[in-house]
Amino acid sequence: MPREREAPPTLNRAQQAASLSLEEAAGAYAPFLLDGITGSGKTEVYLDCACRTIARGRQALVLVPEIALTPQLIARFEGRLGSALAVLHSGLTDTERHRAWWRAREGSAAVVLGTRSAVFAPLARPGVIIVDEEHDLSYKQREGFRYQARDIAVKRAQLADIPVVLGSATPSLESMANAANGRYRHLKLESRAGSAKLPKVEILDLNRLALNDGLSAPVVGALKECLLRGEQSLVFVNRRGFAPVIVCTDCGWQALCPRCDARQTLHRASGRAICHHCGRQAPAPSTCPQCQKETLFPAGEGTQRVEEALVRIFPEAAVMRIDSDALGAPDEMARALQAVRDRKVDILVGTQMLSKGHDFAGVTLVCVLAADQGLYSLDFRGSERLFQQLSQVSGRAGRRETRGAVLIQTAHPEDPAFARLREHNFAGFAKEALVERQTAGYPPYVRFALMRAESTQSGAAIRFLQSAALAGEDLASRSAVEIMTPVPSPMERRAGRFRAQLLVRSKDERRFHRFLEDWVQGIEASRTAARVRWSLDVDPQEMY
CATH class of the missing domain: 3.40.50.300 (P-loop containing nucleotide triphosphate hydrolases)
Structure with missing residues (x-):
């Protein structure tokens, strides 16, 4: 109706x-x-x-x-x-x-x-x-x-x-x-609707501040003041679980995933050690499997640890955690977000699920606990993604009459990205980044294609890509296309499969697509193509 x-x-x-x-x-x-x-x-x-x-x-x-x-x-x-x-x-x-x-x-x-x-x-x-x-x-x-x-x-x-x-x-x-x-x-x-103003952004230098469960004293103080004013706050932690590392303080053993080149994350509420890459789960150990001592320590902070800490520090506050572990179905997420809008939540703890598009009228404070993850990423888009994410999550603060505040904890306060972020100057950041991309021969000024291969056998993926590169060598030289040397993926082993990748690039878009079409047809006809799982990603958004 x-x-x-x-x-x-x-x-x-x-x-x-x-x-x-x-x-x-x-x-x-x-x-x-x-x-x-x-x-x-x-x-x-x-x-x-x-x-x-x-x-x-x-x-x-x-x-x-x-x-x-x-x-x-x-x-x-x-x-x-x-x-x-x-x-x-x-x-x-x-x-x-x-x-x-x-x-x-x-x-x-x-x-x-x-x-x-x-x-x-x-x-x-x-x-x-x-x-x-x-x-x-x-x-x-x-x-x-x-x-x-x-x-x-x-x-x-x-x-x-x-x-x-x-x-x-x-x-x-x-x-x-x-x-x-x-x-x-x-x-x-270029301005907020109505009378709302952009939030004030403050960069907190972790080289000068102690952390307890990922929270510095200025963050705890700001959260306390926000609660006293009857306003809502958002604590951004872009990492699920309780702690990303389980380590033995005596012998140095770490809980590693047997199927991936990655550590397992402790989820203390369920008592499980979970790999966030392949999904493998196992009971979290209580003693070190290597030295048999009770010296295991959960290092680092995830959303669960921060949530527990905030409940302990502010027992009278209503604290809600929003991440893919806490909320599964879309209707659960919708109910949780409505509770925030209805002012039934004082402190919201969450991952990137909260960083975009949401309009919370009562949120006046945003605290970003670990802002450095994208600064030194293996992906050339790492700094762009970091700036976008921090800008978006900062934008949840002060969207009505009360001006918001944003506190960002970082061990690298001198990085130019934080100066631009403090000024809310994405255009300036983008202009500088585009100059760097053009100088280095990176997208959007050069077209990329990434061929990925994986196999249960060590070395099979890299050998396949080496043969693919050799097969396309002559065609590439006639098409103004550059084929890079095949390399193991940054995380070489994932879900029990060994992975490798091959980057191809060109400035000439039309000749590039013609090359890719002819090259792939030749690879599909080869015997080696059936021995590995492979794919070609044109304009890849992730370089690993």
């Missing part, structure tokens, strides 16, 4: 300018990058665009990176449109998915909202495609049929001759480069 429509708020000047640009582009292909800081009201621009599209008798396709973001967007869209949407994501039953697919195809659904795979939904009368949090890694399908939903959305809009809107507070460097060279129209929302 149709519900009563909510009255739209009055858009500010920047939102009106963005909406007008989208309206003027209706009926023709036009790619837009909606670059708006956290809390700037990008969703209101999406809603206005969708309403105008529907008024013209067309449909809107809206993509979000994760299932957790769909309930709040569904509520926003249904409230504004006064009718139900067609929703598509992996948490639906086959029947629910079929019904949504059919409503999209026959045109009875004015808006189709979903995660990555919804980009393939059939539309009877396509009018606009909107990709929220366009920078998010979740849009890349990394197994089986590999694709980048954001890029498919752009291509689909081109084929349908309709506008496409890519929105983010921290756009991917690929999209920033496309905006800089004129391929995308750049729309900017």
Whole structure:
């Protein structure tokens, strides 16, 4: 049954300018990058665009990176449109998915909202495609049929001759480069909606501060003050479990996964040692298997340890942990987020699940406990991902009248990324990073393809890639393509399989794709291809 429509708020000047640009582009292909800081009201621009599209008798396709973001967007869209949407994501039953697919195809659904795979939904009368949090890694399908939903959305809009809107507070460097060279129209929302101000960011130097269960004295003090004011806080720990390392303080033994080149994480509540890479579980040892002494120590902090510490320090506070261990089904996540919005939670502890898209009116303090994980990543996108993640989680603070505060603990306060973060200057960070990428010959200025191989036999994967590299040598030299030397993957053994990878790159996009097509056909016809499991990932988002 149709519900009563909510009255739209009055858009500010920047939102009106963005909406007008989208309206003027209706009926023709036009790619837009909606670059708006956290809390700037990008969703209101999406809603206005969708309403105008529907008024013209067309449909809107809206993509979000994760299932957790769909309930709040569904509520926003249904409230504004006064009718139900067609929703598509992996948490639906086959029947629910079929019904949504059919409503999209026959045109009875004015808006189709979903995660990555919804980009393939059939539309009877396509009018606009909107990709929220366009920078998010979740849009890349990394197994089986590999694709980048954001890029498919752009291509689909081109084929349908309709506008496409890519929105983010921290756009991917690929999209920033496309905006800089004129391929995308750049729309900017540079201030928060209403009277809200960007939070004050403070960098805490861990070289000068002691930690107890991952919490420094300034963080504990800020949390206490927040509780006294009756406000909510968010503690960001991007690591599940109680402790990432179980180590013997006497002989140095560590709990390693027998199937991966990785340590097992202690989950103390269940008494299990779990590998977060292959999922292998075992009872957590109480004595050292090597020296038989009771000298095992859980080193490092995960969400469970921080949650326990906060409950102990603030016994009167309502502390909630949100991660994939605490919450499984999408409806559990929706209930937990609603509890936060209803002010039933004082301190929220969580992983990257909380870093994007959520609007918590009562949260005025965000504390980031371990900010250094991406600074020295093996992946060239590590610093970009770190800046995006910290910007996004910082943006959860102070989204209403009360200005928020963000405390970031780091052992490397001198890193330039933190100076940019303190200034909320993602554009400055992106500009510098793009210069570095261009100088080094990295995407978006050079196209990458990563061939991965794995086998239960040690050495088989690297031998296969060596033969593949040799087979493509002559073709590559004629195609302006560079084939790098095959190397073991950074985590060589995972789930009992030995892995290796081979990077191929070129500046000439057309010749690159022709080379890849011919090269792969030759490899598929070879005998060695059947002896290993292999894949080719074009424009890989992870380099391991």
